[in-house]
Amino acid sequence: MIKSSVTPLVCFLLALGLGLMSYHHFKIGVPLFPDFSGEGWLIESKVTVSPSDKKPSIAMSLPLDNGKYHIENENFLSDDFALATLSEKGRKLARWSSKKTTRTNNLYYRAQIKTLSRDEAKRKQLLEVSSRKESPREPKLVKPFEKEKNRLIGERIYKRLRKVHSYRKPLAKALLEEALSENPSEDFKSIFGKNESLKFKLTAVTRILAAKNIPARLARGLKLTKPQRDASFVYWIQVYHGGKWLDFDPSRYVWESPKNTFLWKTGTKGIVDAFDSKRVKTLISISREDSPGIAAAVKKNRLKEKSLGAFSISSLPVQTQAVYRQLLLIPLGALFVAFLRNVIGLKTFGTFMPVLIALSFRETQLFWGIVLFSSIVSFGLFIRFYLERLKLLLVPRLTATLTLVIIAILMFAFLGQYFNIDPAFSVALFPLVIITMTIERMSVVWEEAGAREALQQGIGSLIVAALTYLIVISRQLEYLFFSFPELLLIVLGLSIALGRYKGYRLTEFFRFREIS
Amino acid sequence: MFSTLKKLKKAGILGINSRNIDYVLKYNPRKLYPLADNKIRTKELASEAGIEVPDLYGTISSVGELKSLRSIVADKNDFVIKPCRGCGGEGITVITEIQDDGYLDISGKFISRRDLQHHVANILHGLFSLGSRPDQAMIEYRVRFDQVFAEVSYKGVPDIRIVTLKGVPVMAILRLPTKISGGKANLHQGAIGVGIDLAKGKTLNGVWFNQTVSDHPDTGKAIMDRIIPHWETLLTLASKSYGLTGLGYQGVDIVLDRDRGPLLLEVNTRPGLNLQIANQTGLTLRLKKIEEALPQLISIEEKVAFAKENFSHIG
Numbered sequence: 001m002i003k004s005s006v007t008p009l010v011c012f013l014l015a016l017g018l019g020l021m022s023y024h025h026f027k028i029g030v031p032l033f034p035d036f037s038g039e040g041w042l043i044e045s046k047v048t049v050s051p052s053d054k055k056p057s058i059a060m061s062l063p064l065d066n067g068k069y070h071i072e073n074e075n076f077l078s079d080d081f082a083l084a085t086l087s088e089k090g091r092k093l094a095r096w097s098s099k100k101t102t103r104t105n106n107l108y109y110r111a112q113i114k115t116l117s118r119d120e121a122k123r124k125q126l127l128e129v130s131s132r133k134e135s136p137r138e139p140k141l142v143k144p145f146e147k148e149k150n151r152l153i154g155e156r157i158y159k160r161l162r163k164v165h166s167y168r169k170p171l172a173k174a175l176l177e178e179a180l181s182e183n184p185s186e187d188f189k190s191i192f193g194k195n196e197s198l199k200f201k202l203t204a205v206t207r208i209l210a211a212k213n214i215p216a217r218l219a220r221g222l223k224l225t226k227p228q229r230d231a232s233f234v235y236w237i238q239v240y241h242g243g244k245w246l247d248f249d250p251s252r253y254v255w256e257s258p259k260n261t262f263l264w265k266t267g268t269k270g271i272v273d274a275f276d277s278k279r280v281k282t283l284i285s286i287s288r289e290d291s292p293g294i295a296a297a298v299k300k301n302r303l304k305e306k307s308l309g310a311f312s313i314s315s316l317p318v319q320t321q322a323v324y325r326q327l328l329l330i331p332l333g334a335l336f337v338a339f340l341r342n343v344i345g346l347k348t349f350g351t352f353m354p355v356l357i358a359l360s361f362r363e364t365q366l367f368w369g370i371v372l373f374s375s376i377v378s379f380g381l382f383i384r385f386y387l388e389r390l391k392l393l394l395v396p397r398l399t400a401t402l403t404l405v406i407i408a409i410l411m412f413a414f415l416g417q418y419f420n421i422d423p424a425f426s427v428a429l430f431p432l433v434i435i436t437m438t439i440e441r442m443s444v445v446w447e448e449a450g451a452r453e454a455l456q457q458g459i460g461s462l463i464v465a466a467l468t469y470l471i472v473i474s475r476q477l478e479y480l481f482f483s484f485p486e487l488l489l490i491v492l493g494l495s496i497a498l499g500r501y502k503g504y505r506l507t508e509f510f511r512f513r514e515i516s
Numbered sequence: 517m518f519s520t521l522k523k524l525k526k527a528g529i530l531g532i533n534s535r536n537i538d539y540v541l542k543y544n545p546r547k548l549y550p551l552a553d554n555k556i557r558t559k560e561l562a563s564e565a566g567i568e569v570p571d572l573y574g575t576i577s578s579v580g581e582l583k584s585l586r587s588i589v590a591d592k593n594d595f596v597i598k599p600c601r602g603c604g605g606e607g608i609t610v611i612t613e614i615q616d617d618g619y620l621d622i623s624g625k626f627i628s629r630r631d632l633q634h635h636v637a638n639i640l641h642g643l644f645s646l647g648s649r650p651d652q653a654m655i656e657y658r659v660r661f662d663q664v665f666a667e668v669s670y671k672g673v674p675d676i677r678i679v680t681l682k683g684v685p686v687m688a689i690l691r692l693p694t695k696i697s698g699g700k701a702n703l704h705q706g707a708i709g710v711g712i713d714l715a716k717g718k719t720l721n722g723v724w725f726n727q728t729v730s731d732h733p734d735t736g737k738a739i740m741d742r743i744i745p746h747w748e749t750l751l752t753l754a755s756k757s758y759g760l761t762g763l764g765y766q767g768v769d770i771v772l773d774r775d776r777g778p779l780l781l782e783v784n785t786r787p788g789l790n791l792q793i794a795n796q797t798g799l800t801l802r803l804k805k806i807e808e809a810l811p812q813l814i815s816i817e818e819k820v821a822f823a824k825e826n827f828s829h830i831g
Contacts, residue, residue, distance in 0.1 A: 345532075
């Protein structure tokens, strides 16, 4: 027999959750609202070094303040390696070295980056300009092409364009336009060979310019617009002109640095240089940091971060944090679905299907999410009705449906590429098995209870998913659950309380309205 | 909205949440579910207790046994094939005539021997079972329904569901198949639900797709004021069913056979709430009344008498 009263348990959970929360808020000073004023980002690079018999040594270029980005704080984690950081010629370098290693080491570098407001950025720039010493000499040139053939072709391209453009900027722009166009000239084609990468093309342009004594260099940085678990670099080019480096964004063909991009390093070489160590892997992850409040609170109370560590997710590696940020909101979404089902009385296919769909909407955005989801399910249903006539056994039939769903997704990817709709690619993140089961159940309901019931439940699920989506994308809620994981206890308490809700469902008012 | 809430409360309408918490979870221990979900078990228990059920001709549990279907029905004229753990009346095939090379079903359609074997194979693979679990097929006696319902049903077999609490009948509903329901006695598929006065076994108004109807849409005959034969036996049978399974809150499905009288079809662990609409009254008040009186109600006779005395619609 079930205990009839869950009130004490619910009260205990709520009190515990609220208690921990107020301790964190009032005692430690973790703010309830994130600081959105200057956006904060956390960049983490993880270099994985396989065991080595020799003395491995890893050098990594570190980023410096640039544009509107200010590095507030840097951390290193070095496992068995010794770390030295050095600054030279306006560059900053971290060097890890070790004796021979017998296990795999992970070398972490973490930078806390603050986005400055426009005024702050301007003030900083002025300060830098005034403090900088005059540098009369032009910077060093990059190496020209190694192959004689390429050098001659480069010379030829340069001469051809020189006839039209006499100044550095338009000349460089024309060169880039020719090199990056979808159909480059035969000359460029023979330089590029089979290499199609943007990085390679930009490097070729810097070499052509270098041969004519125009300093130009490759620049790489990270786009800080959304959290990423395996971020890749954005490349552009810088040309030296009038005593300073000018950025050129190859994606927009303008003399500006790429939007919202944090410059990490200039030059052709990658950020990590490994000596005497084979198999080095670098992984860069980016996460939003809307909790500078925690750091500030720790400082203020002179608490060591460790003492907070037991409760604070921000002490975990950035890559893991990104996972938890998503994970923590799932129970809240599920509680919301439970509410919509048991108190409002909406019908959905499967209990947690709407939550999973809502999570995948994060990638596709709501509009495309709904469009793609409905198209896939409709397509699946359509084919499923045909399968019904073949009288297949259950499990093979499900397998066939799953295969069809994946074919549908592949088609969307092709269509997406053709019409240039990015969200169509994210469709692969849809929970495929769940969609398959949805199609199966929807078709069974369709057969047994009619089209109306099936569509009602299908649309109901979609509405619930859309509403849940609004919860899982809320940055305020994400921040709250991230900073106060004890909120999960409150969610637990509420779901237990909801489990004993005996009242009517809103839809029952309509169902039983005939009785007076 | 609050006025609606008040109205529902006053009428004692039972909502799903309350049904699940106050009755299903409270009175039906999970371990007893298999007794109701597995129709072969239910049938066995009923037979042991001397309750009449449609005779079981045989069962098929594996694909290898498919061929034995022919020998099971060798000396019969007609039969019904059902999934053992089916739900919602799905997967039931009614055969009315056996021919040399196949069968005729209730709508007169010819079904070849292979087609019927495929259907049984689907049952075995769990196409119609709860949670798609592998299942058994049962072959049983075809009910010839009592002529009293001939005027108000379209094909199929009308059945009577009586909801009981600890063996005390609470409310009952007669379900009449229609053309739209495809001969099935399932309310949301389009069967008509008819309320029943528990004291006399007299039919009340019918509800069809949430609308009150007084005549059967296919036959045009009046639904109201028909007396259900063997009513006392029906109530007794429903009351006894509690002793079979031990499920405190159950819906007992019964059919009236022309020759054999009331037969227990199956037992439902979470009976639907639509019978409140058909009876124009709520379950809660009746259930509360029963819960108060339960300590005094020991024998089946007492329980049936209590229901007849208290749950009559006409004063």
